[in-house]
Amino acid sequence: MELSGKRIVLGVTGGIAAYKAAELVRLLIKQDASVHVVMTDAASHFVTPVTFQALSGNPVFTDQWDPRIANNMAHIDLSREADALLVAPASADFLAKTAAGIADNLLTTLVLARDCPLFVAPAMNRQMWENPATQRNVATLRNDGIGVLGPAAGDQACGEVGQGRMLEPDEIVAELIAHFQPKVLAGRKVLLTAGPTFEAIDPVRGITNLSSGKMGFAIACAAQEAGAEVTLVSGPVTQQTPRGVTRVDVTSGLEMHAAVMERISGQDVFVGVAAVADYRPEAIADRKIKKEDGATPDIRLVRNPDILAEVAALPAPPLCVGFAAESHDLAAYAERKRMAKKIPLIVGNLIQHGFGGDDNTVVLFDDAGQWPLTPGPKIQLARQLIARIATLLENR
Ligand code: PMT
Numbered sequence: 001m002e003l004s005g006k007r008i009v010l011g012v013t014g015g016i017a018a019y020k021a022a023e024l025v026r027l028l029i030k031q032d033a034s035v036h037v038v039m040t041d042a043a044s045h046f047v048t049p050v051t052f053q054a055l056s057g058n059p060v061f062t063d064q065w066d067p068r069i070a071n072n073m074a075h076i077d078l079s080r081e082a083d084a085l086l087v088a089p090a091s092a093d094f095l096a097k098t099a100a101g102i103a104d105n106l107l108t109t110l111v112l113a114r115d116c117p118l119f120v121a122p123a124m125n126r127q128m129w130e131n132p133a134t135q136r137n138v139a140t141l142r143n144d145g146i147g148v149l150g151p152a153a154g155d156q157a158c159g160e161v162g163q164g165r166m167l168e169p170d171e172i173v174a175e176l177i178a179h180f181q182p183k184v185l186a187g188r189k190v191l192l193t194a195g196p197t198f199e200a201i202d203p204v205r206g207i208t209n210l211s212s213g214k215m216g217f218a219i220a221c222a223a224q225e226a227g228a229e230v231t232l233v234s235g236p237v238t239q240q241t242p243r244g245v246t247r248v249d250v251t252s253g254l255e256m257h258a259a260v261m262e263r264i265s266g267q268d269v270f271v272g273v274a275a276v277a278d279y280r281p282e283a284i285a286d287r288k289i290k291k292e293d294g295a296t297p298d299i300r301l302v303r304n305p306d307i308l309a310e311v312a313a314l315p316a317p318p319l320c321v322g323f324a325a326e327s328h329d330l331a332a333y334a335e336r337k338r339m340a341k342k343i344p345l346i347v348g349n350l351i352q353h354g355f356g357g358d359d360n361t362v363v364l365f366d367d368a369g370q371w372p373l374t375p376g377p378k379i380q381l382a383r384q385l386i387a388r389i390a391t392l393l394e395n396r
Contacts, residue, residue: 003176004032007081008034008036009110010024011040011107013039013093014043014091015123017123019046021037026055028173036056036059036061037052061106062106085111089122089166090120092129095120095134095137098111117145117179119148120147126162126163130162149171151164175243181225181383182387184386185268185389189228189267190271192223193233193271193272193274194216194274195212195216196210196235196237197274198251202284202286202287203287207277210275211237212238213234213239214357219385222379222386223269224242225383230246231245231246231247232248233263234247234250253276254280261310261311267318270308271389272311272322308320320343321347321385325351325354327351331363331370345388358378371388
């Protein structure tokens with residue numbers, strides 16, 4: 001329910017991706033937004049207004065001269081109450097008109113008369129997208145402060161392959177949700193670690209753990225949504241990098257340590273979410289260890305550097321946030337880690353909740369006490385954590 005109370009005007013222009021706008025309406029409603037659809041004439045050749053009316057539960061507008069609007073000013077009435085105007089799919093023609101300020105139908109008139117943020121999700125053939133005229137228009141839209149979402153690359157309805165596919169409806173909804181997050185970290189720099197580390201034993205084997213990176217990537221995403229400049233140092237995971245986040249891939253704890261120490265200067269916040277292996281093999285065999293080589297191998301382990309403790313011990317450290325994954329006695333162990341690492345805030349989670357899943361249950365521990373967060377999806381916990389970090393930064 002991330003869009004509760006938000007009124008979204010959805011413009012649909014003519015293009016085969018118009019059928020995806022139906023799913024978009026469904027997802028927006030699922031997030032509790034109220035959705036009001038405006039279609040161009042071309043769009044109604046692909047999907048009928050009835051579909052959008054049924055899905056949104058609201059009348060659909062296609063005509064500037066619609067007699068249902070008492071004052072005949074649909075373009076003003078619709079935009080004045082909107083929290084955002086989203087056009088998906090946005091055709092090359094629509095982008096060109098919007099860049100030029102042309103108002104020749106209900107949607108383009110509404111766009112010109114709006115007093116709310118405008119987002120467009122382009123969808124067109126790859127040659128149309130690459131055409132210098134379209135690129136000029138998109139640059140103009142960006143300069144005018146309009147949010148251009150996508151397009152993505154891939155198979156196109158015309159059979160060609162390239163840039164120009166509309167973003168998927170869930171990606172568009174995620175962009176809208178991000179837009180509405182409070183910008184509590186505007187102007188701040190945040191560095192995070194995420195995922196596991198892999199400590200090689202020989203060329204094909206190693207020591208690692210079950211961290212998926214989901215929690216760290218969610219926090220990177222939430223920090224970016226909150227306006228921060230975010231760098232994410234990640235161990236080997238298969239997560240998608242959140243839009244706008246700079247990602248640095250590493251494998252071992254030593255590489256993670258080096259990547260963090262190289263980038264730590266000038267950071268306002270450091271969040272250690274990674275499950276860094278505490279130990280690594282003292283030596284890595286340069287050839288695969290064979291069973292027939294003899295007895296059970298004796299692998300000597302040495303300590304990895306403690307990245308978080310080292311960052312916290314810098315002369316002017318950023319605000320340091322740690323994580324503690326425990327199987328029992330969460331409060332006692334988390335507090336003990338917070339004290340040992342000399343950090344102001346630690347996030348405690350039970351391993352049975354934290355590793356790999358989409359949801360988590362966490363408790364924040366800081367000087368003011370314990371703060372259990374509402375259990376749920378990792379992105380929602382991440383947003384709550386970012387709010388607490390912003391408060392601590394303010395009071396620093
Ligand atoms: O990735 P997911 O599947 O979403 O799972 C998320 C998670 C369970 C891995 C995450 O929520 C979590 O709890 N991460 C920390 C795991 C842990 O208990 O780490 P630790 O006790 O070894 O370390 C405590 C803190 O010191 C952590 O912030 C860790 O990043 C940091 N640390 C630890 C060792 C080390 N050498 N360097 C470090 O920076």
